[in-house]
Amino acid sequence: MKFRTAASMLVLLGTGCAHMHHVQFSEIDSSRGRLEPFEIQVNDTGVSVHDGAALARAAASTSANATRAVNTGEAIVALTQMGPTTGEPTFSDDWADQMLAKVLERCPSGQVTGLVARRETMKYPVISGEIVTIKGYCVL
Amino acid sequence: MSFGRSGLLLVLASIFLSSFLGGCTSLQSVGVTSIPKERGRPIEVTENNVAFLGIHFDNDFADDVPEELRRKCPNGKVSGVFSKYESTWYVLVQNRSVTVKGYCVVPEPPVATAPAVAMTPAEGSP
Numbered sequence: 001m002k003f004r005t006a007a008s009m010l011v012l013l014g015t016g017c018a019h020m021h022h023v024q025f026s027e028i029d030s031s032r033g034r035l036e037p038f039e040i041q042v043n044d045t046g047v048s049v050h051d052g053a054a055l056a057r058a059a060a061s062t063s064a065n066a067t068r069a070v071n072t073g074e075a076i077v078a079l080t081q082m083g084p085t086t087g088e089p090t091f092s093d094d095w096a097d098q099m100l101a102k103v104l105e106r107c108p109s110g111q112v113t114g115l116v117a118r119r120e121t122m123k124y125p126v127i128s129g130e131i132v133t134i135k136g137y138c139v140l
Numbered sequence: 141m142s143f144g145r146s147g148l149l150l151v152l153a154s155i156f157l158s159s160f161l162g163g164c165t166s167l168q169s170v171g172v173t174s175i176p177k178e179r180g181r182p183i184e185v186t187e188n189n190v191a192f193l194g195i196h197f198d199n200d201f202a203d204d205v206p207e208e209l210r211r212k213c214p215n216g217k218v219s220g221v222f223s224k225y226e227s228t229w230y231v232l233v234q235n236r237s238v239t240v241k242g243y244c245v246v247p248e249p250p251v252a253t254a255p256a257v258a259m260t261p262a263e264g265s266p
Binding site: 017019024025 | 169196203217218240242247
């Protein structure tokens, strides 16, 4: 049983890696003046119910009732979160909304070019970093 | 249980065929910006990132693409930008690839206008 628990932990710990979901490039205008690069990143914490349930199952593997309860809970959450997702679910849907304000903060002239938008996930056991990165150039 | 020589060959042939004939490429995202009427020189930049078992530790491999585009179009505007992000599996290795294509449009230098000269009567004219 210890081996099973250790194997589950190892698998979960071993999944820490980077996923890139989407990247998009925009026009770059080098003819309007000097360009200064900038980078903005916003993120939120995602939670993997599946990973959490796997951990709970490993911890409660001696009790059949507890394992059944974990399975039922996981199934209920899975049924309420059906559909395609990008990364893991988060607790809010507006964590990336301040991106535009941050771009204007970094580039007060408002003249921006060469924008690159990247949506990525840094996956760790149970939780994940849900990240949006904007890179670009401010026209000086 | 033993496969025998023919069984082993069959298994190897199946692995070989599935590796080369199976669908292993996935298009993750595509984007296009407005395409200019005056299309200049086409330019293209591609960056790749290979990882064993598809385990990547960062997503920085495409960070140099904008600078590379600027190097290829130093004084112009890269417009009509088509960007594509795809991943391909080669059995145990995953390759992620970002391709960006666009047109380098260099603005024409402003035409120097001759200063207006007042018409003067030519010498000797009545």
